Amino acid sequence: MAAEAGPDAAAEAVPEAEQDKDLLCPICMGIIKDAFLTACGHSFCYMCIVTHLQNKSDCPCCAHYLTKNHLYPNFLLNKLLKKTSVRQVAKSASPIEHLRLALQQGCEMSVKDLDTLLSLLSEKKRKMEQQEAETNMQILLDFLHCLRKQKLEELNEVQTDLQFIKDDINAVERNRIELYRARERYSVKLRMFLDDPVSTKLWPSVIDKQNNIPVSGAREFTWWDM
Ligand SMILES: [Zn+2]
Numbered sequence: 710m711a712a713e714a715g716p717d718a719a720a721e722a723v724p725e726a727e728q729d730k731d732l733l734c735p736i737c738m739g740i741i742k743d744a745f746l747t748a749c750g751h752s753f754c755y756m757c758i759v760t761h762l763q764n765k766s767d768c769p770c771c772a773h774y775l776t777k778n779h780l781y782p783n784f785l786l787n788k789l790l791k792k793t794s795v796r797q798v799a800k801s802a803s804p805i806e807h808l809r810l811a812l813q814q815g816c817e818m819s820v821k822d823l824d825t826l827l828s829l830l831s832e833k834k835r836k837m838e839q840q841e842a843e844t845n846m847q848i849l850l851d852f853l854h855c856l857r858k859q860k861l862e863e864l865n866e867v868q869t870d871l872q873f874i875k876d877d878i879n880a881v882e883r884n885r886i887e888l889y890r891a892r893e894r895y896s897v898k899l900r901m902f903l904d905d906p907v908s909t910k911l912w913p914s915v916i917d918k919q920n921n922i923p924v925s926g927a928r929e930f931t932w933w934d935m
């Protein structure tokens with residue numbers, strides 16, 4: 710590792726974007742894979758340049774005459790590409806991955822260091838568990854509030870319906886009583902009419918036909934008392 714510190718530090722001095730640009734294949738514009746060098750000094754992915762040379766016999770960069778026989782593996786560039794990709798992986802790795810890597814590679818640590826690390830980790834774990842539990846409680850609480858609101862709305866609807874039904878029942882009851890009273894009034898009138906001996910004599914057939922009541926038994930007839 711220490712031997713690589715020199716060249717790595719020098720490479721860092723060049724702006725990274727520019728450095729990466731040099732590693733692009735002029736044909737596919739991606740990072741060169743399996744670099745091959747032409748006799749004219751240009752580098753391409755092996756597959757890119759081989760595919761190009763199936764149809765043409767020139768260099769895509771400088772148009773120099775070129776066949777498959779003028780291709781050579783670019784060992785130096787391949788090594789550089791490999792290092793770059795390792796560096797990019799390391800750059801994108803999280804601190805935890807770095808730590809795990811360091812531990813796996815047997816980095817030296819004292820028991821005290823490990824104790825500190827362990828207590829930090831357990832504290833971090835405790836905090837995360839606490840936070841997760843709080844979040845879960847909040848979600849549950851929100852859900853229950855939502856459910857309660859919904860049920861209250863349903864209850865309100867049912868209560869409104871019940872009130873409507875009650876109103877209807879009252880209206881029907883009033884109508885029934887009204888009808889009963891009308892019948893009673895009519896019965897009283899009829900009784901008075903039947904009790905009058907003059908009218909009975911004058912209109913026996915009419916009464917008989919209209920009410921279907923036997924005139925003789927009219928006094929005992931008490932259907933209105935039902
Ligand atoms: Zn390519």
Ligand SMILES: [Zn+2]
Binds near residue numbers: 747749772773
């Ligand atoms: Zn060329």
